[in-house]
Amino acid sequence: MNILDKITRNSELFSKSEKKVAEAILANPQTAIHSSIATLANLSGVSEPTVNRFCRRLDTKGFPDFKLHLAQSLAQGTPYVNRNVDENDGPEEYTNKIFESTMAALDIAKQSVDISTINRVVDLLTQAKKISFFGLGSSASVAHDALNKFFRFNVPVVYFEDIVMQRMSTMNSTEGDVIVLISHTGRTKSLVEIAQMARANDAIVVGITAADSPLGRESNYVLSLDVPEDTDMYMPMASRIAQLTLIDILATGFTLRRGNKFRENLKRVKESLKDSRFSLN
Amino acid sequence: MNILDKITRNSELFSKSEKKVAEAILANPQTAIHSSIATLANLSGVSEPTVNRFCRRLDTKGFPDFKLHLAQSLAQGTPYVNRNVDENDGPEEYTNKIFESTMAALDIAKQSVDISTINRVVDLLTQAKKISFFGLGSSASVAHDALNKFFRFNVPVVYFEDIVMQRMSTMNSTEGDVIVLISHTGRTKSLVEIAQMARANDAIVVGITAADSPLGRESNYVLSLDVPEDTDMYMPMASRIAQLTLIDILATGFTLRRGNKFRENLKRVKESLKDSRFSLN
DNA sequence: TCAATTTTGTAGTAAAATTACAACTTAAGT
DNA sequence: ACTTAAGTTGTAATTTTACTACAAAATTGA
Numbered sequence: 212m213n214i215l216d217k218i219t220r221n222s223e224l225f226s227k228s229e230k231k232v233a234e235a236i237l238a239n240p241q242t243a244i245h246s247s248i249a250t251l252a253n254l255s256g257v258s259e260p261t262v263n264r265f266c267r268r269l270d271t272k273g274f275p276d277f278k279l280h281l282a283q284s285l286a287q288g289t290p291y292v293n294r295n296v297d298e299n300d301g302p303e304e305y306t307n308k309i310f311e312s313t314m315a316a317l318d319i320a321k322q323s324v325d326i327s328t329i330n331r332v333v334d335l336l337t338q339a340k341k342i343s344f345f346g347l348g349s350s351a352s353v354a355h356d357a358l359n360k361f362f363r364f365n366v367p368v369v370y371f372e373d374i375v376m377q378r379m380s381t382m383n384s385t386e387g388d389v390i391v392l393i394s395h396t397g398r399t400k401s402l403v404e405i406a407q408m409a410r411a412n413d414a415i416v417v418g419i420t421a422a423d424s425p426l427g428r429e430s431n432y433v434l435s436l437d438v439p440e441d442t443d444m445y446m447p448m449a450s451r452i453a454q455l456t457l458i459d460i461l462a463t464g465f466t467l468r469r470g471n472k473f474r475e476n477l478k479r480v481k482e483s484l485k486d487s488r489f490s491l492n
Numbered sequence: 493m494n495i496l497d498k499i500t501r502n503s504e505l506f507s508k509s510e511k512k513v514a515e516a517i518l519a520n521p522q523t524a525i526h527s528s529i530a531t532l533a534n535l536s537g538v539s540e541p542t543v544n545r546f547c548r549r550l551d552t553k554g555f556p557d558f559k560l561h562l563a564q565s566l567a568q569g570t571p572y573v574n575r576n577v578d579e580n581d582g583p584e585e586y587t588n589k590i591f592e593s594t595m596a597a598l599d600i601a602k603q604s605v606d607i608s609t610i611n612r613v614v615d616l617l618t619q620a621k622k623i624s625f626f627g628l629g630s631s632a633s634v635a636h637d638a639l640n641k642f643f644r645f646n647v648p649v650v651y652f653e654d655i656v657m658q659r660m661s662t663m664n665s666t667e668g669d670v671i672v673l674i675s676h677t678g679r680t681k682s683l684v685e686i687a688q689m690a691r692a693n694d695a696i697v698v699g700i701t702a703a704d705s706p707l708g709r710e711s712n713y714v715l716s717l718d719v720p721e722d723t724d725m726y727m728p729m730a731s732r733i734a735q736l737t738l739i740d741i742l743a744t745g746f747t748l749r750r751g752n753k754f755r756e757n758l759k760r761v762k763e764s765l766k767d768s769r770f771s772l773n
Numbered sequence: 774t775c776a777a778t779t780t781t782g783t784a785g786t787a788a789a790a791t792t793a794c795a796a797c798t799t800a801a802g803t
Numbered sequence: 804a805c806t807t808a809a810g811t812t813g814t815a816a817t818t819t820t821a822c823t824a825c826a827a828a829a830t831t832g833a
Contacts, residue, residue, distance in 0.1 A: 283567035352637035
């Protein structure tokens with residue numbers, strides 16, 4: 212639907228000159244919608260028909276129709292586009308690009324989450340006897356963060372980044388335990404094995420991973436996040452950030468579900484941190 | 493701003509035929525934006541110049557410009573605002589709110605970063621003999637993530653979340669070492685002490701923290717991020733996510749600075765991960 | 774290296790929007 | 804009721820903009 216996304220994502224569909232047009236538009240979409248086909252052709256350094264062909268390739272009726280779509284995208288509140296960092300970018304460029312593509316990734320992820328699964332998982336977490344968060348590599352820090360968040364809730368929660376510890380912990384799991392496994396690809400062998408072990412012990416497995424993956428298939432519940440692929444080398448993994456946001460959501464759902472008395476408790480935890488801090492002045 | 497509102501409200505400004513145009517547009521705005529001036533004139537039962545005059549009266553440059561404004565009005569969705577989660581929100585509401593306020597936080601953080609400091613810090617990191625990332629609490633997982641990213645670069649990098657280990661490591665630091673300390677508030681006592689120790693050893697201290705804070709003042713370089721305060725209990729800490737994005741930016745700057753041969757190396761690391769994964773099928 | 778295919782631009786054409794101006798309408802003053 | 808001036812609307816010409824057909828250039832594969 213959103214034509215700006217379409218331009219960024221289907222960039223391989225364009226020919227060389229069409230890519231120039233795409234760049235010119237992405238560089239300054241506000242200018243683009245107020246330009247005539249001739250002006251935009253100039254700006255992109257191509258001929259008018261090329262601009263026209265570019266519009267057609269995006270399934271619009273022509274240039275004016277394209278401008279309409281573009282105007283709508285801009286108004287839609289999605290000013291963030293996933294622009295790739297390239298070799299010649301200076302600090303200003305790559306800083307802005309990374310911020311923007313992270314926001315764009317979150318926006319896409321937002322549209323892909325399944326609310327009812329979230330609700331169900333929050334349910335399970337509030338009733339869990341023990342909650343475990345496991346991940347490896349870059350997902351380990353996400354699991355680590357989850358530990359931090361849930362630890363404040365004063366519930367039994369564990370986190371390991373060591374495969375052996377993860378296995379040992381899982382072997383001792385029982386019915387009523389919830390094990391959250393985090394993996395972007397869902398193809399990390401040792402996590403898939405953990406999922407199998409956990410289910411054999413009647414523990415519930417929640418996968419924060421791709422739905423159609425070995426880990427996804429071994430999980431009782433899958434929270435999948437569509438995140439634009441990190442196509443090139445420079446692109447940082449936006450999936451981590453989407454995963455963290457998902458953790459925030461689960462933690463928030465958890466707090467809301469627990470009700471008022473529980474939140475009093477949370478305040479106390481926050482207070483207790485003050486001792487390890489310098490005062491405000 | 494919104495042109496649809498303007499049409500409805502300022503109806504007394506229009507002449508008789510212009511009102512016909514207004515009606516025709518309000519009756520079916522979706523059709524209007526896809527019509528030519530001739531079609532719309534027909535639909536309204538007036539002449540083409542009348543339609544044009546109608547557009548001008550609404551302070552647009554002409555018919556095409558008017559269509560753009562109209563298209564934007566129609567597409568106008570909710571922009572990213574920092575809406576707080578409240579007690580009565582269901583899963584759908586709090587999920588959307590958290591995604592949106594995270595994006596809003598990134599947007600604000602983006603505007604507050606100091607590019608020249610980033611550039612300077614990237615410089616230091618590429619020349620460092622050893623890089624350390626330390627954080628506590630929720631900043632520990634950010635440091636953990638930084639370790640992951642920089643570890644791939646095959647540079648000497650360490651990370652500890654244990655205060656004692658952090659101190660020991662810092663005591664052995666020397667000139668040429670860079671120590672990155674992460675703390676949202678910048679008031680964590682033990683990190684401030686580490687900053688002092690590090691500087692006493694001629695190591696360079698980079699603080700990812702508030703500029704005007706004890707830790708900020710003890711750092712050689714401060715990368716500060718303005719992030720909306722988590723005003724209430726339910727609000728998750730968006731600062732973590734902004735910090736992670738900053739780590740991404742530093743890592744990207746690092747890769748870009750190191751040049752081509754270095755990136756070949758990165759590819760090899762990516763390849764080597766494949767063995768621990770299931771194949772794509 | 775040559776033929777086939779794709780991509781791109783030039784020049785001409787068609788369509789759309791705008792302008793200038795004339796005709797009509799309306800309302801006020803005589 | 805007639806005249807006139809201001810305002811409104813439409814016709815026709817003009818200008819601008821977008822599109823099409825075709826030819827040149829570039830790319831690809833044999």
